[in-house]
Amino acid sequence: MTIQSQTSNIQDSTPSPVFARNEAMESPETSVGVRIIKIGGNIIDNPQELAQFLADFSKIEGYKVLVHGGGKSATKMAESIGLTPQMIDGRRITDAPMLDVAVMIYAGQINKNIVAQLQANHCNAIGFSGADGNLIQSEKRNHPTIDYGFVGDVKYVNGELLSSLLSNGIIPVFCAITHDGKGQLLNTNADTIASELAIALSKTFEVTLNYCFEKPGVLQDSNDDSSVVEVMNKELYSKLKNDKAIHSGMIPKLDNCFNSLAKGVQKIKIGHHKMLQNDDSVCTKIEL
Template sequence: MPMQLTILKIGGNVLDQPAALHDALDYFAALPGAAVLVHGGGKKASQVLRELGHEPVMIDGRRITDAATLEIVTMVYAGLLNKDLVAQLQRRGCNAIGLSGADGNSVLATKRPVKTIDYGFAGDVQAVNAVLLAGLLDLGLRPVLCPITHDQRGQLLNTNADTIAKATATALATHGYQVSLRYCFELPGVLRDLHDPASVIPELNPSLYADALADGSIGGGMIPKLDNAFAAVAAGVSEVIIGDLAAHRAGRGTRCRADG
């Protein structure tokens, strides 16, 4: 029988609020079975950039990562944030181990090609080292992955954490795990009406998602997250759940599953 594995992704809305982060780490530490935490960067990198005389540049919510920005986000994401999360989990009796993509060759990426926008040293995930992560899980450790990857040629890259979570889920799903991927963000789930938090869509499959895209009931920033969700489901992940922490605790949110 496949081993149960939960992958929890937390973003800036959690990282930037001490109370929300406290609750999310309590939730992660109490998860049964094996678990992996994937985190984004939050506002801390932008704060440190400004303190060091660099103005952050964002386009459509994505950071433009020039050489100076890459140095700073690596220090913040792979250093300060990642190690603080590990320390806070150890405090909760959760034996965590923090990793960047370069550690143990855990997440390999390539520099995003320039199309209409040059994102600089942004990375697109190519592979996740499932053997390494499974070995750590077998030792009773809980990996904590930050959004810094590498290209195997010595270049670090700033990479979208949602995509890292999806790629980690799909890699481990093909390595004998029954994977539940959980995106924890600020809304109770995917909403039919952004102004009505009670309008959560409880379940989506690829057909329903396609219909919702066609009629415009889902759009904007939810599309990249749902694209990742359904790519994971198509690659063998058992389920993807999107919602805030309260929804995850209550077994609610939006469940993304395969057709049928």
């Protein structure tokens, strides 16, 4: 399958004082690097926590991309209309009715609420699904024993267009919806989207990937917030997974982390969003 790269025709008009372009973002050759930050449902479901995160995110200088999930909001909506959400190993089963809910909540309510709040914080954000500008194209998952429904695995990221958006002062905000290039929307794990965006941009930029959630990092004991694993490597990951200390949604998150490092992403951290403002904050650093 040949996919033509698409470029944007963004007019280089003089920006308003509110959205003045950062001088370090004038060229894709900048040494400033890119920060990709993914937030989960627990931050999104707490209005005060989300507002504080977005205020902190707004203060980050240079290129930045935000990716958000929203699983709990989608679950609540699904249950309110009589659907029963299903998860396997932290991944959602998405039949046709559940896909409608996911698109409505992820690409609609959550994405536009985040964009509006970022605009209020003087960030020139634009919300995207993978279908917009053909930024992220996926393939419907074909599993030998499990029917995941309309779940997509990322096959292509339009890094050229994404770089163009960044260099023109746009802050992309991605939801967890992609498409297959044939008219079908797909539900894609938000951790995977963050990882694949990071991998695509690492071909041009120095990329830092941050996964932010309500805990201070990956925990050896999920009931003890002081049990943070400060450095997670593959060997320790295998041990903790075999011991069932790591399970559910943390499994695909860490799988994505190791895949990203192997494919060129420079730095990855998992923890509470306060680590964005303080490099000394407790968190989990991922190493191969």
